[in-house]
Every structure is written in C-alpha cells, then in structure tokens.
Amino acid sequence: MDEIFDIFLLEALINGILFGGVLALLSLGLNLIFGVVDVVWICYAELVMFGMYTMYWLAGVYDVPILLAAVAAIGLVAILGLLVHVLIIAPILGSPPINQLLATGGLLFFLQSAATLMFSIEFRNLGLRLPILEFNEMYFSYARLLAFGVALVGMAAVYLFLTRTYIGAAIRAISQDREVMVLMGVDSKKVYWVTALVGGGLAGLAACLLVLQYDVHPFVGISFGPITFIICVLGGLGNMIGGFVAAFILSIIISVGGLYSEMEWGYVLAFVFFIVMMFIRPQGLLGKK
Amino acid sequence: MMKQLPYIIGVLLIAVPFVAPQYPLHLIIMILIWSLVYTAWSLMGRFGLVSLGHGAFMSIGAYVTALLWNYGGISPWIGIPAAMITAAIMAFLVAYPCFQFKIVGHYFALVTLALSEVVKLVIIACRDTTGGSLGFTPERHGEGTSIVAIQFADKEVFYFVVLIAWGIGLLIWRAVDRSMMRFALDSISEDEDASAAAGVHVTASKLKITMLSAVLTALGGALYCQYQMFIGPEVIGGIGISLQIVFAVVVGGLYTMMGPTIGAIITLLMTEVFRNLITSLRTQGIDLAGLDTTVYGLMLILFIIFLPKGILGEAIDRLAGGKKRDTG
Structure with a gap:
C-alpha cells in the first residue's frame, strides 16, 4: 500500500517539475518585459492563446508541417508583442505604471472577446x-x-542572448538603471522594441508547447495567466532566476497538492503559499532587501 | 439650477419604480448595485491603492449570505452583516502584511489578484456545498416575498433597498472625502516615507480605507445575490469581475463622487445594447457573440490612454475652465 502511494507521489512530483518548465518560460518573458519596461502585461497569457490558435489553424486545419507552423506562431506572437508595446504601452510610458497595467488589462478583454468573435467558444x-x-x-x-525540454532550451537561448550579445547587455543594463543607461547612449526605444519582440516570442514558444497538451479556447489564458503573475512576484518582479525557481516550486505544489483531492486545491495551495510568502519575503524569493 | 439638481434627481429617483416598466427598472437596479460596488472600490482606488481583489470581497458577501441562509436557515439580516465582517477580516488578513511590508503598486495589484483567484478556486473546489462553477441559488422563502429573507417578488420594493444602499455608499464616499483621513491618504499616495515622517499613521490609514471598501463591496455582493437569486464564482468573482470593477470606475471617473455611478451607467447600458444587438442578429443567423466585450476592451484601452480621469472627471475639469488640470 505504501509503495503505491509513494509512486503516485513521485509521479506527481515529476509531472510538477515537467509542468514547471513551460511556466518558467512564461514567467521569463513576463519578467524580461517588466525588468526593462516596468510594466506587467496582464494580457500575457492571452498572447499565448493567440499563438495556440495560430498553431491550431496552421497545423491542425491547413496541414502545415508542425515545425513550420511553430515558427510562424512564434513570429506572429512576437509581432503581436511588439504591437502591444508600440500601440498601447509607448503612448502612456510617462503615466503611472498602474495605468499601463490596466491598459493591458483592457487588452485582455479585447483579445479574449476578439477570439470569441472570430473562433467561437x-x-x-x-x-x-x-x-x-x-x-x-x-x-x-x-x-x-x-x-519541458524545449522550454529549457528556449530559456538557455534567452540567457545566451542576454549575456553574449550587445543588445542583450543593453537590455540587462537598462533593467538595472533606466535613466542612466539613456545618458550612456543606449537607444532605449530600440531596447524596448527588442524586449517586446523577445517577450512575445517566448509567449509564442510557450503556445506551441501548450497546444500539444491542452485544448485551445478563448478563455484558455485564464488557466495559466494568474499563476504566471504569481510566479513572477514570488520570484521578485524582474528577477529572472527567481522566477525560474518560483515556477518549479509552485508547479510542484499544484501537482502534489492536487494529488490528494481535486485539482483546484493544488492551485488554492499554491496561491495561499504565495500570499504567505509575500509576508515572509515581500521582496521575492531571491530578491535583495 | 446646479444647486437644485441633486433634489430634482432625488425626486426622480423616488418616482422611478412607479413609472418605469419592468425591464428598465431591472436595469436601474443592476446599475445601482454595481454603482455601490464601484463606489466602494474607488474609495481606495483614488488613493493609488489599486486592488484587483474586489471580486473576492463581492463573492464573500454573496456566498456567506447565501450559504448561511440555505444551510443554517440564518436570515440575511444576520447573514449580510456576517458576510461584511468576514470580508473585513479577509481584507485585514491580506492588507495588513501588505502595508506593513510596503507592498505597493504592481505588487499590491498582483497580491490582491491572487486573493480573488484563491476565493474563486475555493468556491469551485468546494463544489459539494457551493455548487462549484455551476453556481448557487439561495432557497426561495415561501411565496417569494419575505422581509425575513430579504426576498421580494416585486422589483419595486427591491429598488428602494438598493437605492438606500447606494445612497449610503455615496454618503460614505463624501464623508471620507471631507475627513482628515483623506488628506492623510493623499499624502501617503504621494510619498509614504515623507508622510510617515510628518506623523501620518501610514499602515493604519491604509488599512481603515481598505477594510471600509471591502465591507461595502461585500454588501454589494450580498445585494446582488438577494436580487438575482443566482450567483456563480465567475459571475461575481475572479479576475474578470475584479478587472471589470476597476475599468468601470476608470471610465466614469476615479476622483469624483458620481464617477463610479456614471461608469456603471455607461458600461451596463453598453453591455445591454450590445446584448440585444447580438440576440437580434443571431435570429438572422449572424453570430457575433463577444462583440460587446471586444468593443468594451478597446474602449478601456483608449480611455486609459486618452482620458485617464474618466468621463465625469474630464467633464468637470472642462467646466472648471481647465484650471485644475494636472497629469494623472
């Protein structure tokens, strides 16, 4: 009896870790954008939803080879990410950050219902x-x-991009000090654009991976949007390593917590864990005081 | 003319149920209930405390009242205050550490968003008691009209109930607006450290306004439940409703007393117009489900970019000759 129980636990644990890969990928994209532009894209998971639809239409309906469809989906969502920045965030860069958060919240409604309008529920x-x-x-x-594997490779690629390229170094620098870097001659507009592209691309990659496991519908974003924000805050907003660690902690809590009763309790446990952690380490798991 | 305006509106409001047909009356009742919730949110929202967790307080208000009634047979006269106290305790538990550890701005918005998800998921997970995603219906008391159960078969009676609740909400808004606490909170939203140095009790002031806002939101949730006789975790809670609350206030105007009410009127009327349009188009075979929220979402983005003070806020500024214009 004990042995079977342990196997279930181990299975849940490993499944949790596997699930964490995609969540870590999503939180990396969100953290990247937050670190550079100081905006939380509340609609981030809805970008993923559009990527999933792109995959569905290209690979599922029009029989485009799946790898080609994936490249198209990543590219399309990256462009969508750029549009979000250029059309919505850029005009209000000077207003309080919370306004920017709310504007992307409006986009959340827009994308969800535009998908309903175009693809039905x-x-x-x-x-x-x-x-x-x-x-x-x-x-x-x-x-x-x-x-899990592709998410890890994707994250490694972003890491290399940030550490080995000039524009990557500029992104890291601008997330450390927004004002001074502009004085140092960094073209902040270009950095913002590249960040939005990369952030969107990561959402597109996550979409390609999620569409293999889950059905797509206009409200699919709600099932992993909130958990992604929670991961980013738990890891310390803008802290990419922290987000990586937090993604696995939370996904294991969800998976193992859901083992003993309904799946929702796993999520409830994860959210409660998050709220409690905010009080113990409000600066995030790996944040500096 | 401007002086008499409130009295004229007051008389009109009292006359409404005697002249309005059932459908407009239903709309007005819904507008009043949501206005109460939006006003409650703006109590704290205007001081830069952007909460995305008000769906949680609304759900608590509705579910505590309804569960006590169905399972305990406890009258909403006791259930509603109990729900309001529960919401206050919940607000305290989450907000106190937040304010103590200076969780502000983005962080506060996301922590409260987690709260609204927790409450929604708990309701869904406890599906044996709460009905889960399928929703929950308070038991009808006899014929449908009962003072004890606060259930009225006639919309006219309920209209006065929500009118009074809405009026109380506005009075509270005005009381806060004229209190010393308002100056304290205004200075806190500018600079917490400086106001603490000037002798403002930062945590206590923020906590008071948050709990007050949560209590009023719970009342709104309870009234919604008593009126609609149906509640669901996504109907009055979760991230969707929490965002809807913020947006309606932004549309109407965050810094004026009637702003949230104007926001409720605009957003609800718009939703109704679109719903009717979609229904009539569907009979002709054109399916445009989702059109309403598409326009809604687009409108909100445009509002935040071009009219961050909301319709009423902007109108008042224009009337005042643009004297008090500032960025915000």
Missing part, C-alpha cells in the same frame, strides 16, 4: 495525440517531456 485541439511514456508504473506524456 468551442474547444479545439490539434487532434494530435503524443504517446504516453511508461516508466516503473509511472506515466508521463511525451507532450510534457517535450515541452
């Missing part, structure tokens, strides 16, 4: 079922393993 999926891996009586879906 039907649940759709790629119709692609990847096999399940069995290992020691534990079951893991290939989709999750793949998502």
